Amino acid sequence: MNASLAPKSLHPAIKWMAVLLLFYSFLMGWLGDVPRKVILNESVRNLYFHVPMWFGMLLMLLGSAVYSVRYLLFQQFTDDTQAHSLGLVGLLFGFLGLVTGMVWAQFTWGAWWSGDPKQNASAVGLLLYLAYMVLRSSFEDAQRRARMAAVYNVLAFFCLIPLLFILPRLTDSLHPGNGGNPGFSAYDLDGRMRWVFYPAVLGWTLTGWWLANLWARYRTLTSRAPLPLSKS
Amino acid sequence: MKQAAFLRRALALLGHDARRETRQAQALAGSLLYLVAGVFAAQLLLRPVGPAAWLTFYWLLVLFVSIYTVSRSFLGQSRGLHLYYRVSVPGVAWWLTKVMTGTLMLWVLMGFCAVLMALWMGYPIQDTGLFVLTIFLGAPMLVTVLTLVSAMSQGASQPAQLMPVLGFPLLVPGLLLVHRLSKLALDGLSWDLVWTYAGAMVGLNLMLLALGVLLFPFLWRD
Numbered sequence: 001m002n003a004s005l006a007p008k009s010l011h012p013a014i015k016w017m018a019v020l021l022l023f024y025s026f027l028m029g030w031l032g033d034v035p036r037k038v039i040l041n042e043s044v045r046n047l048y049f050h051v052p053m054w055f056g057m058l059l060m061l062l063g064s065a066v067y068s069v070r071y072l073l074f075q076q077f078t079d080d081t082q083a084h085s086l087g088l089v090g091l092l093f094g095f096l097g098l099v100t101g102m103v104w105a106q107f108t109w110g111a112w113w114s115g116d117p118k119q120n121a122s123a124v125g126l127l128l129y130l131a132y133m134v135l136r137s138s139f140e141d142a143q144r145r146a147r148m149a150a151v152y153n154v155l156a157f158f159c160l161i162p163l164l165f166i167l168p169r170l171t172d173s174l175h176p177g178n179g180g181n182p183g184f185s186a187y188d189l190d191g192r193m194r195w196v197f198y199p200a201v202l203g204w205t206l207t208g209w210w211l212a213n214l215w216a217r218y219r220t221l222t223s224r225a226p227l228p229l230s231k232s
Numbered sequence: 233m234k235q236a237a238f239l240r241r242a243l244a245l246l247g248h249d250a251r252r253e254t255r256q257a258q259a260l261a262g263s264l265l266y267l268v269a270g271v272f273a274a275q276l277l278l279r280p281v282g283p284a285a286w287l288t289f290y291w292l293l294v295l296f297v298s299i300y301t302v303s304r305s306f307l308g309q310s311r312g313l314h315l316y317y318r319v320s321v322p323g324v325a326w327w328l329t330k331v332m333t334g335t336l337m338l339w340v341l342m343g344f345c346a347v348l349m350a351l352w353m354g355y356p357i358q359d360t361g362l363f364v365l366t367i368f369l370g371a372p373m374l375v376t377v378l379t380l381v382s383a384m385s386q387g388a389s390q391p392a393q394l395m396p397v398l399g400f401p402l403l404v405p406g407l408l409l410v411h412r413l414s415k416l417a418l419d420g421l422s423w424d425l426v427w428t429y430a431g432a433m434v435g436l437n438l439m440l441l442a443l444g445v446l447l448f449p450f451l452w453r454d
Contacts, residue, residue, distance in 0.1 A: 072450050128401040135398060138388040148384045151447045155380060155402060158443055162436065163405045170412075170428060 005078055006220040010213050018210055021203030025052070028196040035192065039108050046104045047193060048200045053097035054122075056204035058164075060090035060212065061129070065157035068150035078220065080146035083153060084136065085215040089208045091129045098122050117168040124163060128156040242321050246329045260337060263301045267293065267345050275352040283356040283418050290349060291411055294342055294374070295403065301341065302334055302378040303395050306386070323452030324445050327379060331444070334375035342367045358420025365426075366413040369433040373406040376440040383451040409433050 029048040037044060067083035070076070101119065102112045113119065135152050139145035274289045275281065281289070346363070349355070357363050381398045385391040413429045 072447075124401055124404045127404075131398050131401050135384070135388075135394065138385075138390065138394050140389070141387065144387050147450055147453070148387070151380070151450050152384055152398060154447060155377075155443060158439060159402050159405055162432075162439075166432065167405060167408060170432065 006217045007078065007082065007213060009217065010210055014206055015210055018203055018206035021199045022207060025049075025196055025200035025203055029200075032196065033192065043104060043107050044193075046100060048196050050097060050100040050104055052197070052200040052204040053093050053100060055201045056208045057090050057093035057097055059205050060086045060093060060208045061157060061160065063209075063212070064090055065153055068153035071146055071150045072154075077142070077146060078216075080150065081216045081219050082212070083150065085212040085219065087129055087132055087153065088215060089212045091126065091133070092211075093204070093208060094122065094126050094129070098126065118164070121163045121168060125160050128160060132156060242325055245321050246325060259301070259304055260340070262304065263297055263337070263341055264344060266297050266300055267341060267348060270296065271345065271348040271352060275349075281353040286349065286353055286356050287411065287414055287418060289353070290345060290414070291407060293345055293349075294338075294370075295400075295407065297341055297345070298338055298374045298378060299396055299399060301337055302375060302382055303392060305330065305334060306379070306382040323449045326452070327383075327444060327448040330379050331372070331375050331441075334379060335371045338371035338375055339367060342371060357414075357417050359417040362417035362423070362426060363414060365430065366410050366417060369413070369430060369437065370406070370410040372437050373410070373433065373440060374403065376437070376444050377402050377406070380444055380448065380451070383448065386451075406433070406436055409436065 025048050029045050034042065034044050036042070064083045064086035067079045067086060071079040071083060101122070105114050105116070105119070106112045109116070132149065132152055136145055136149050139148060270293045274293065278285055378395070378399055381395055381402065384398065385394040388394050409429055409432055413426065413433065416426055416429070
């Protein structure tokens with residue numbers, strides 16, 4: 001019944017690219033040469049995992065916010081499903097990014113949790129979107145749920161940006177690029193790392209897009225109630 | 233011609249609503265009592281209270297009382313009154329009124345909280361002027377976010393539970409900033425850093441107001 005409303009499956013080329021790029025970044029991440037820097041040593045390889053996951057998360061959450069705005073403007077339930085699925089994938093990547101960051105922190109900063117502003121901000125970011133999921137589960141009526149969730153999503157995204165980018169710069173931070181530490185591009189990213197880093201970012205983004213697409217299609221096809229086509 | 237009449241009526245209604253809010257001494261009294269009980273409980277937990285702990289208690293109490301105050305102002309409104317406002321007044325105007333009265337109430341509450349804490353826990357703030365500025369900038373931030381979150385929680389199965397869950401993460405950026413500002417007030421240092429943080433607070437408040445103006449009409453449709 002809902003087959004016609006489900007988002008279309010992604011082009012195979014996108015899926016292949018995602019798989020190949022990720023595979024390439026994993027291979028090079030574990031076996032390739034990396035520059036040895038003080039403190040970081042071999043752990044700089046995490047640059048191919050931790051940072052692309054964060055990029056992926058931000059792009060997924062941006063997509064989620066965009067679809068939420070689309071829902072508010074056009075009231076199409078498919079937009080709401082897409083916003084939901086992108087938010088879920090964003091949460092997943094955010095959680096993975098946080099965990100990889102914690103592992104990295106343990107070996108470079110000395111503790112799993114250093115109270116670093118960016119670390120805290122990332123945790124709050126996850127809380128924001130977990131609250132989004134709680135909000136969604138608190139409403140019975142599909143239309144009201146979609147509308148409230150869309151409004152909260154936009155609010156959350158606009159609170160996330162200062163949280164992740166502006167506040168850590170205002171305070172001291174252990175993260176590179178903040179609080180007196182030299183930034184990534186000046187320090188870590190010599191010619192070699194760039195060749196793996198950017199493909200990794202693209203790979204994670206495409207994978208996230210694929211996951212969200214799968215989830216949105218699954219959700220649309222299995223939802224028992226027929227989704228209204230548009231606001232009557 | 234019709235617009236002018238509509239506008240006059242809208243303003244009259246808003247004035248009425250604002251007076252109703254401020255006349256509700258019960259609402260403010262409830263929040264004041266909440267603060268008294270909260271401060272008293274806090275000072276029983278820790279003696280003596282160092283400066284850092286003072287600030288921590290202060291912001292936590294303000295956070296809780298603001299959630300309480302705003303949710304009362306929203307959930308306490310009868311259905312009929314709500315429907316009447318809905319057909320008579322543009323949603324944004326109603327929200328802005330709520331924000332203004334809420335901010336006023338919160339200014340009073342935040343000041344009162346500091347006074348109460350001074351009574352029982354001492355007063356470690358060295359730069360009171362800066363502290364007043366912090367209160368001035370912090371209240372609008374709390375109220376804008378909480379009124380939006382309140383409106384969002386209206387139709388939910390458990391509105392009172394949902395509000396803190398939604399509100400806390402959204403308030404964290406703002407709370408971090410006001411905490412930094414109040415820490416500067418506590419230490420009584422020079423005002424160099426103040427402009428950075430105060431500027432960021434003003435920016436945040438403006439962004440939240442703009443978002444509210446854009447988003448509230450969607451929440452109003454209930």
